[in-house]
Amino acid sequence: MNSGGDSLLDPADSLVPVSSDLATMSISETLNASNTPAGVEENKSELPQTVMPAPKPAPPKKVSRKVELKPGHSLTHWVNRSKSGEDMTNKVGLSETRVITLQEVAKHNQESDCWMAIRGKVYNITKYLDYHPGGVDILMKEAGKEATALFDKNHRWVNIERLLASCQIGVLKTMTLAI
Numbered sequence: 001m002n003s004g005g006d007s008l009l010d011p012a013d014s015l016v017p018v019s020s021d022l023a024t025m026s027i028s029e030t031l032n033a034s035n036t037p038a039g040v041e042e043n044k045s046e047l048p049q050t051v052m053p054a055p056k057p058a059p060p061k062k063v064s065r066k067v068e069l070k071p072g073h074s075l076t077h078w079v080n081r082s083k084s085g086e087d088m089t090n091k092v093g094l095s096e097t098r099v100i101t102l103q104e105v106a107k108h109n110q111e112s113d114c115w116m117a118i119r120g121k122v123y124n125i126t127k128y129l130d131y132h133p134g135g136v137d138i139l140m141k142e143a144g145k146e147a148t149a150l151f152d153k154n155h156r157w158v159n160i161e162r163l164l165a166s167c168q169i170g171v172l173k174t175m176t177l178a179i
């Protein structure tokens with residue numbers, strides 16, 4: 001008499017999955033279905049051939065180039081200071097109308113006297129330098145220059161008109177081409 005337990009105990013039965021069952025399984029179930037012990041070769045030819053979509057490449061990580069600011073030089077500190085009534089133009093005088101040439105801007109390219117033209121406005125950023133999250137050095141490379149392109153390249157979302165309203169000393173003289 002057949003012991004009856006043969007089919008349950010036969011290692012061959014328990015190790016080889018039934019292909020008709022597999023045909024109705026999802027790929028993840030298929031991958032979890034094997035009871036094959038380590039070292040025993042599975043009959044892979046009976047598994048459904050499903051092509052997995054290639055994983056999407058991870059988006060490039062944005063590396064922050066923010067620097068550590070001196071204590072007391074956060075954005076909040078700057079906003080409070082610039083609203084305090086202190087002259088933030090470094091004694092040049094607040095103006096939204098004074099027309100300034102690029103040649104004049106270029107003369108002010110020192111940390112102790114730093115002008116910059118951005119989006120048509122000229123700012124004396126001497127007092128802002130230490131508050132810049134990107135650091136003083138990167139700003140000083142543009143000291144005395146028209147820096148709109150680099151400003152926008154790094155952070156076009158920064159509201160410079162508001163942030164430096166207390167530092168505006170004029171507007172940049174636009175150049176006209178002689179035809």
Ligand code: HEM
Nearest residue numbers: 063064065066125133134138142147150151154155158163
């Ligand atoms: C004087 C005008 C400028 C102001 C008011 C200003 C303001 C700011 C502010 C608020 C941030 C922080 C941005 C954030 O949290 O997302 C920042 C970061 C930065 N700024 Fe400026 N910026 C000025 C000019 C410039 C210029 C001309 C350059 C490049 C030549 C520059 C380069 C950077 C860089 C590299 C960072 C760090 C960005 C990061 O990796 O998160 N900034 N700036």
